[in-house]
Amino acid sequence: MHHAHHAHHVLCGLAANTALSSEVVDRLIEVADADVAARLADRADLGHAQAVALFSRVAECGVQLAHEGRLTAADVDPVAQPDVALVLLDEGAGSPEWARALAADPVPARRERLAACPALPADVVKTLAADPDVGVVAELALWTSSDVVAGLARHPHAQVRRSAAANEATPPDVLAALLTGHGLPPVRRCAVCDQEATPFVHERQCPRPDCVLPPGASCAGAHESAVHDIRQAALRNPATPAEAALGFADHPSMLLRWALAARPDLPPEIYRRLAADLAPGVRADVAENAAIDEALMRTLADDRDPDVRRALAHNPRVPLDLLTHLAGFARIGATLLPRIAAATAAEVRRLVRSPDPAARMLVARRRDLPPEIRDRLAEDPDAKVVKAVAPHPGLSEARLRAMVDRHGVRVLTGVAANPDATAALLEQLIRHEPPVPKAFREIARHPNASARVLQACLTDSRARPVAAGRPTLPPAVVVALLDDADPRVVEAAAANPALPPGVIAALIPRA
Structure with a gap:
């Protein structure tokens, strides 16, 4: 076996x-x-x-x-391979005849996938719009053109209207009507009353294994939870007019207020109201919204919830002084923040000169710094700053060695990830005492790793599958790895281009 x-x-x-x-x-x-x-x-x-x-x-x-674009319409029989035909139709490479055949497919899931395909013939769209399965009609409403979806927005079933509310091609006046309910015939059916006697509330921990209703779904005759879902979809839709959306800033449903928080088109007083919301998720989405003004950002910087402050740090328009203040205590992780990526040359210089290491670390995550700034950060007294700049291209070997000498294990993995780390430096890193296992994987991946370094990487269980695939390894070592106990190592060795052609031929059984 x-x-x-x-x-x-x-x-x-x-x-x-x-x-x-x-x-x-x-x-x-x-x-x-x-x-x-x-x-x-x-x-x-x-x-x-x-x-x-x-x-x-x-x-x-x-x-x-x-x-992958490897098959053409001529290679596929839509009757025998409908799923493959659907992929080609979805990529605009199928034939209209296929669409007509698939519109009559007995499997609803296939008709549903057909309904999501672009540029369908008009007669097929008409057939799908009248499909007996509501899931198919809903899928059509999600992807179809504005004239078709405007009609489907009046559909008696809530699921179809919810899709129309999410479709960005839906005309703005129709989206406003879906949001408020004015000017549309009332919803007649929803997923709850399709299968349950109303009034019915779906319990959070439903004991039935085959049940597909979401937790808390309810219908007491007015399709309450379904109407809520339609409104949420319309509020999240950027094509919905802001005037129609405004009225929901004080809505009792937290999910509806939350759907407003990321919109870019609301007046300042609405953002102010949402920034004072009791739900931290609502406040966090407001904090990250580029449409809010600086005064509101300064208020949100003091929010008691760390997620709100972290979201504000990701706002592309946050002022740099505020960002520096946030960086001191918001857990930002190793990401380059949008505002730092957009900083001007003068702002970069100002950040580098900041007495606060958090500010210098933020800018050290850029990978396009001028040489003198990059080198200045490499010599920073703070290890966090040095670790952030360590992978920056262009650092000299002497400078990379000095960083390791000064800060040791704290910067080792970052130095190993530097594209300019030489084979000799990588060898020094792998022999570092104490060893840094996380650096082994980085070194195993490095284009400059020598055969000797890669063989040393094979001693680490996480670096081993990476090293096994590197063509710099001696062919005899690669062949030996084909018998490894770890299947990931076997697979990597078999994929290694250094494997001799004779060995490859012998590994394939005769058909």
């Missing part, structure tokens, strides 16, 4: 190996199972004839091959 399992990992790896000849790919196609076929379908060099051969051998990779 172990042997068959092991052979499978070898073939999966080989299927991804970039050094295969076209003949070897042909041989793999002949013996491929679903997993091997998935790797083969990903190959950049897979020819059209090979794709067709793979598809006829392993039908389930057809969807992937179609997504």
Whole structure:
């Protein structure tokens, strides 16, 4: 059993190996199972004839091959392979005749996927709009053009209206009507009263395994939870007019207030009201919204909830002094913030000169700093700042060594990730005492890692699968790794272009 399992990992790896000849790919196609076929379908060099051969051998990779643009309409029988035909239709590469055939498919899920396809013939759209399955009509309402969706917004079923409320092609006046309910016939049916006697409230922990109603769904005759969902979709839709949305800033439903918080088109007093909301999620979305003014940002900077302050740090228009203040105590992680990415040269210089290490760290995450600023940050007394700038391109080997000498394990992984780290420096990093396991993976991935360094990386369980795939390893080592106990290592070694062609040929069973 172990042997068959092991052979499978070898073939999966080989299927991804970039050094295969076209003949070897042909041989793999002949013996491929679903997993091997998935790797083969990903190959950049897979020819059209090979794709067709793979598809006829392993039908389930057809969807992937179609997504990758490897199959044409002539290669697919829409009756035998409707799922593959649907992918091509979705990418505009199918034929109108297929759409007509699929509109009558007995499986509702397929008609639903057809309804999401672009540029469908008018007669097919008409058929789908009258489909007996409400899920199909709802899917059409989500993706179709403005003239069709305007009609579907009047549909008696709430699920169809909810899709119309989410479609950005829906005309603004229709979205306003879906939001307020004015000017549309009332909803007649919803998912709850379709299957339950009303009034009915769905319990949060439903004991029925086959139940598809969301927790808390309710209908007492007016389809309450469904109407709420329609409103939420309309409020989240950027095409909904702001005037219609404004009235929901004081709505008792937290979810409806929350849907407003990220909108870019509301007047300042509405943002002020939402920034004082009891729900931290609402305040956080307001804090990250680029449409709020500076005065409101300064108020939100003192919010008691850390998520709100972190969201404000991600606001692309937050003032730098405020951002520096936030960086001292908001957990920002290793990300380059939008406001820092957009900082001007003068602002960058100001941040670098800041006495606050948090400000210097923010700017040290950029990867396009002028050399003198980059070098100044590399010599920063604070290890957090040095760690942030360590992967920046252009740092000299001497400077990278000095960073490690001064700050040791705290900056080692960052230095290992520097594109200009030389083979000699990587060797020094791998011998560092105490060892830094996290750096091993970075080093194993590094383009400048020598064979000797990569062999040292093989001693670390997490770096081993990365190192096993590097073509710099000696071929004999790669061949030995084909028998490793870790399947990820076996697969990486089999995908390694350094594997000798004779070994590759011997690994593929005869079809």
